Amino acid sequence: MPKTANIEDLRQRARRRIPRFLFDFVEGGADDEFTVRANREAFGRHAFRARSLVDVSTRDLSTTLLGQRLELPLILGPVGLAGLLAPGGERLAARAAVKKGALFTLSTMSVCTIEEVAAAVPAPGWFQLYIWKDRGITRSLVERAKAAGYTALCVTVDVPDMGNRERDVRNGFTVPPRLTVANAFDLLLHLGWVLRMTRSPRATFGNFEDSKALTRRDAVSVAAYTSRQFDASITWADLQWLRELWPGPLVLKGISCAEDARRAVEHGVQALVVSNHGGRQLDGLPAALDVLPEIVDAVGGRAEVILDGGVRRGSDVVKAIALGARACMIGRPYLYGLAADGQAGVELALELFRKEIDRTLTLLGCPRLDQLDASYLRGPGEAPRLSLPAGRTSTG
Numbered sequence: 001m002p003k004t005a006n007i008e009d010l011r012q013r014a015r016r017r018i019p020r021f022l023f024d025f026v027e028g029g030a031d032d033e034f035t036v037r038a039n040r041e042a043f044g045r046h047a048f049r050a051r052s053l054v055d056v057s058t059r060d061l062s063t064t065l066l067g068q069r070l071e072l073p074l075i076l077g078p079v080g081l082a083g084l085l086a087p088g089g090e091r092l093a094a095r096a097a098v099k100k101g102a103l104f105t106l107s108t109m110s111v112c113t114i115e116e117v118a119a120a121v122p123a124p125g126w127f128q129l130y131i132w133k134d135r136g137i138t139r140s141l142v143e144r145a146k147a148a149g150y151t152a153l154c155v156t157v158d159v160p161d162m163g164n165r166e167r168d169v170r171n172g173f174t175v176p177p178r179l180t181v182a183n184a185f186d187l188l189l190h191l192g193w194v195l196r197m198t199r200s201p202r203a204t205f206g207n208f209e210d211s212k213a214l215t216r217r218d219a220v221s222v223a224a225y226t227s228r229q230f231d232a233s234i235t236w237a238d239l240q241w242l243r244e245l246w247p248g249p250l251v252l253k254g255i256s257c258a259e260d261a262r263r264a265v266e267h268g269v270q271a272l273v274v275s276n277h278g279g280r281q282l283d284g285l286p287a288a289l290d291v292l293p294e295i296v297d298a299v300g301g302r303a304e305v306i307l308d309g310g311v312r313r314g315s316d317v318v319k320a321i322a323l324g325a326r327a328c329m330i331g332r333p334y335l336y337g338l339a340a341d342g343q344a345g346v347e348l349a350l351e352l353f354r355k356e357i358d359r360t361l362t363l364l365g366c367p368r369l370d371q372l373d374a375s376y377l378r379g380p381g382e383a384p385r386l387s388l389p390a391g392r393t394s395t396g
């Protein structure tokens with residue numbers, strides 16, 4: 001097999017290794033997937049302004065996030081059902097993050113439980129919260145995360161209801177996945193995955209008793225399950241309630257305009273994630289990178305800003321940091337690694353990013369990540385658009 005040179009190669013390996021309905025769940029976005037593509041294309045509108053004759057013989061890629069030092073400015077974003085890509089998927093990804101000096105975020109909708117992931121690593125990372133209609137369940141999730149030692153609560157605010165993921169509708173994707181006439185051939189072509197998954201203790205949302213009891217006969221679509229459970233009535237006022245439950249740092253994920261960023265700061269949020277949920281929620285939102293400057297400006301240093309969406313290259317990370325992000329969150333890139341080769345695949349994804357960030361800093365003439373600023377970029381209008389070859393947007 002040819003060597004894996006970049007995240008796109010890892011994506012191709014993942015595509016071959018897991019059933020189509022699962023790859024589509026990972027890859028897909030909402031409606032026409034305009035925003036999925038926009039996230040990627042935005043990076044091509046910024047070109048570098050490199051400096052020459054700078055001593056770049058040693059480089060420093062480290063950053064601090066909410067007071068924690070990270071060797072790599074990368075956060076593995078919260079992803080539901082990662083445990084379907086490889087048995088124990090969330091545990092494997094959390095271990096890979098520790099090994100590579102990145103940070104792991106566990107999703108509320110994980111297959112492994114809050115406690116299982118915490119037990120797999122020396123110190124757990126962040127816990128991502130979806131607010132349940134049943135506040136008793138929400139409270140219990142927060143308390144479990146606190147007891148297990150997660151260091152920050154990352155509340156996702158862009159899912160009052162699930163986005164319209166048409167690939168999942170078409171594929172009849174359910175939790176747990178079910179054998180149907182329509183997907184029988186797909187499963188037959190991926191018997192390796194079927195066999196691997198028979199070793200997995202469960203194929204549903206591990207944190208919820210009712211979901212653990214889901215059998216293949218009463219399988220539900222992700223949209224149906226989340227619609228039943230997620231609270232679409234939450235407002236800024238509810239953040240106060242969470243504050244009382246969670247004394248540690250609070251992060252809001254899914255901020256996409258300056259007003260909300262300002263409001264988040266006024267509510268004492270320590271970090272915010274500029275994100276459109278990887279284009280999986282409201283289709284038609286602009287690229288996350290395009291709203292980053294507006295949000296960095298609105299926050300004015302009062303909270304840490306993280307860029308999430310479309311990051312596929314070390315140079316993307318460097319561009320986001322030059323525009324004021326403190327770190328980048330990645331979703332699909334590490335899932336490709338997990339699907340392709342379990343923990344080793346996630347480590348490979350992170351290693352590819354590390355090498356690319358390192359090389360970019362070297363060639364850019366900026367040896368330290370914390371010295372990056374907008375003077376290292378030429379913005380849209382200042383430079384010709386850099387375009388990817390057809391079919392190489394990493395999505396679609």
Ligand SMILES: Cc1cc2nc3c(=O)[nH]c(=O)nc-3n(C[C@H](O)[C@H](O)[C@H](O)COP(=O)(O)O)c2cc1C
Binds near residue numbers: 078108279280308
């Ligand atoms: C399969 C999948 C599941 C996801 N599940 C969650 C989730 O449970 N909670 C959440 O806040 N974001 C979730 N996200 C969004 C990611 O955290 C992140 O915002 C997005 O993947 C970033 O875009 P990228 O994939 O281009 O890096 C999910 C994304 C994917 C691809």
Ligand SMILES: CCCCC(=O)C(=O)O
Binds near residue numbers: 079081277280
């Ligand atoms: C799997 C449950 C929902 C996860 C999510 O937020 C997403 O798919 O984007």
